[in-house]
Amino acid sequence: MPTQLSIKDNSREIRVHKNRAAFAMAGIFLLALVLLSRMIYLQIIQHEHHITQSEKNRVHLEAIAPTRGLVYDRNGILLADNQPSYSVRIIKERTKNLDHTLQQLAQLIPITDDDLKHFQKKIKQRRRPYEAVPLRFHLTEEEIARIAVNNHALPGVEIAADLKRFYPQKNLSAHVVGYVGRINESELKKLDPTQYSATHYIGKLGVEKYYESLLHGDVGYQEIETNAHGRIMRVLNQQDPVPGKNLHLYLDAKLQKLATDLLADYRGAIVAIDPNTGGVLAFVSTPAYDPNLFVIGISTKNYSALRDSPDRPLFNRALNGQYPPGSTIKPFVGLAGLEHNITNWQYTISDPGWYQLENDERFYRDWKRQGHGHVNLSKAIIESCDTYFYELSFNLGIDRLHDFMQQFGFGKRTHIDLPGEPQALMPSSEWKKRTKGVPWFPGETLNAGIGQGFMLATPLQLATATAILANKGKVITPKLADLGFEQNQADPDSRHINLKTPSNWDAMISSMTKVMHSFNGTARSSGAGAKYKIAGKTGTAQVLGIRQGERYEAEKIAERHRDHALFVGFAPANNPQIALAVIVENGGGGGSTAAPMAREIFDAYLLSAATEEKSTAPEMPPLANNSGQTDTITASANDLSQITSRM
């Protein structure tokens, strides 16, 4: 074979080249077709998807928090207000290094671990890039200044104006209005994420919690066009938030203040109700605390101080305190005896100072060791004779007593507009068998008959029952908020306790009036000199079981083991305007400690109300130092809410 000649064959080269060029052109057409099919796929087939995606990119819904409703007392005094406040927010994308920025900020202003935890969670939940996430709320002027001065070194950090809840009455309103606090994780799960998308705070306790949905209002939104850096280019559409409804309470701030002052040196509770409406006029539990601490985010130190205080200021005694009601239930027990024909107004016993059951060694003692002598029902109420009620309740039996007492709300929730109300306890034989597994002993009926033993009632229950008694059987549901016409329509409390002998109401009220206004009444000193008649009943509940044959001597017993002083009553006796229950823990005697407090409240409410009615335009003296400026604060707060609101 001849070796291939090393001569270039130009024509062959051209042929090969043309061939290859044609091949390449075919390949190019093919690739161009691939690109074109890709365009058809993206621009025609997937067009809908991408156009939606592009709209989602550019258009964002930004939630606008509604302004939380204010809370007023019956006279228009502010109990919960919104005040301007400043928070520091971070736009992650603008920071150079988020962790570094956080460290820098922590050197300028105090930031708690809790703040950081909330912040990190919010960062993860962001719905668009460049969204500002709040790190800390309620900056002081000094903190704002410190951040402002260092602003150049803190890219992505901004200060925003919010609204913050403020309770001008401080601890006066703590156990009624409660407080708002930052939304926690478990609350977040239950909340409507849309409604709360711009809200950082939620009612945690009291009226703030119970009326959360009303106070919160409806979220608004802005449809905004943003660029990729989150800069708002324009607002396409806006739906204004609906501010929360303002709440007007039945509560009388003046009465609340008075009751708080009266209980200042004690642990105790006072609940006053208008028997005509069920409106709660005063709802006091002492000691209380400043709810504003919780809004800002209470420090661990402050919180443990409150939590660990032996006086338990966080405990709402008026709502949750369960006390043996003692002799304050005697009017109700008396009515039960009358209703079941166990006794009548004429029936008289001779009281030796004790009572004994057959086949029982035990002496059931009267508080008066030497006894009350001859006692009928009226005298048993006036002098609070235990022996009379031992016999009455023994003859009545626990179950009939239980059923009758339940009508007044003992052992049942009152359904007041506050969260977390207990049932307390009105014992029955069925209850004891169910919970303790042992039968009811007759001796336990005797204890129940004088409001001791198993029986427990809350101050609110006692006040409610007293109001029902004042109404001569017309049942009311206690309520804090006056929702006006709507509520009255929705909640016509038509229940009524009908006695076989309706005159027993008047007779019982008359006996209770004598407690206050007769020479032998247990609260005669508190009734003395009143311009109106009061119907009342004192009570003294044992804290410590007293062994057989022992005497109760207040001086020798530690303060915490002294008797609870109780009082229930209403006034004026012939036309009740206010019914109340007073409980003073370890206060000693009901007549000596609790009844005088009740008298002062009656005076304040009934006498000042009379003077108010005379003057057509009542001038409300400022209650707390700062309530005078409340109006201006509200005005500015509302202006601010137009811009941003975060409450």
Place this chain on the structure above:
Amino acid sequence: MRQSDFIRRLPFDGSPASRRISLFNAIHFDLPLAIGIFLLCLLGLFVVYSASNGNIATVYRQATYMGIGGVVMMLAAQISPRTLERWSPWLFGLGILLLLAVLVMGSGAKGAQRWLDLPGLPRFQPSEVMKLAVPMMVAWFLAKRILPPSTRPVLTAFTILAFPVFLIAKQPDLGTAILIGASGLFVIFLAGMSYRLIIFVASCGALAAPALWYTMHEYQRQRVLTFLSPERDPLGSGWNIIQSKTAIGSGGFFGKGWLAGTQSRLDFLPESSTDFIIAVYAEEFGMLGVTGLLVLYLYIVGRGLYISSQAQDSFSRLIAGSITLTFFIYVFVNIGMVSGLLPVVGVPLPLVSVGGTSIVTLMTGFGILMSIHTHRKWLSQ
């Protein structure tokens, strides 16, 4: 004097068309190619105006680059293919030296060394030089051989090609390395490398691909992973491709209209005036516009291949074909990567993307095409 008298006296044969052609020929200017380039540049300026959010300064700068490119093109067209062929090994050698210099003393950003700062010269990327020097060198080598080449010269050509490609991939600049590699391969292909050998080499390459994974830099792996599934990291490396697909797709058939593309105007689209500019164009001009653009590119490519096939010597044929095919590969890779068909490699859209170097390099290539076409006539007469 009447105009007709003037015409009669002219020494030419009198036809205005032939006069024009010979005039363009004299200045080594190819009108059909130039028309395509001009239209493309004009369209590019409109897109740049929109992509830069109406920044007229960017448009002026781009136009200036195009003007410079035009001048460079005309200068390159004056150089005869023969001279070019003579220069090829020297240019190639210089390019290799510059690439080595980059490895030693190059500067760059984001972990890549691509730029060279030489005293007295503007800062530049030596790989740009290689975009022309490599196909020229391969063409120079093969043009001396009997074509179609046998296996041995093909292998030698591969070796010549591999060295600069390796150096550029090392910078690392995988996109440019692949494109320069492709330009050399086109030369070998056009020279007539046997299909059997092509299939063999291609299957070897396919088998070696997994090994390539291990030699890749971390960011290159990221790009491949992102290409395979952009939703993997929607706010990070997948962001670009998701946003560009959204931009293209939301354009639909007719597009949103010039200056009305929200994706780019609201800054959702990154690199909107450089590598991702086709997304802006596709969003605003829709499928209709993209088809028109592709037709324009195909017209230029067609003219390039025509010039290649009309060339009269091996070197000219090979280099003209390679320049043309590489030009199209730029188009394909760019549109392919922006529309999510290919992984993201830094390849601009020819004559549309903002960037002076790319324009000047491309125009130089077109200048070579014009030179090949216009010198041919002169040589044959």
